[in-house]
Amino acid sequence: MSKKQKLIDRLQKAPPPTDFTWDEAVRLMEMCGFKLINNTGSRRKFVHTTGVRAFLHEPHPESVIKRYTINDLLDALRTVGEIK
Numbered sequence: 001m002s003k004k005q006k007l008i009d010r011l012q013k014a015p016p017p018t019d020f021t022w023d024e025a026v027r028l029m030e031m032c033g034f035k036l037i038n039n040t041g042s043r044r045k046f047v048h049t050t051g052v053r054a055f056l057h058e059p060h061p062e063s064v065i066k067r068y069t070i071n072d073l074l075d076a077l078r079t080v081g082e083i084k
Helices: 003-012 022-031 067-079
Strands: 034-038 043-048 053-057
Touching: 003 022, 003 067, 022 034, 022 053, 022 067, 053 067
Parallel strands: none
Antiparallel strands: 034 043, 043 053
16 A cells, blocks of 8 residues: 555544644645645645645644644545545
């Protein structure tokens, strides 16, 4: 099983993970064809090779992402067809 699939499987578990980090989210998005574009503030924009955009909140000062960010991440991956 690939690293990308392991991260996706971990995200889709019920209940969602409480230890999924920002670095893991960025790595997964990049593996799925997204590029990170830093905006001002803590909102980060990811642009997919197809032009699809996703906005995720980068947590601070801790690195663990919140449940709503996990939901936004899953929605973005569904939009580009990485998950069903």
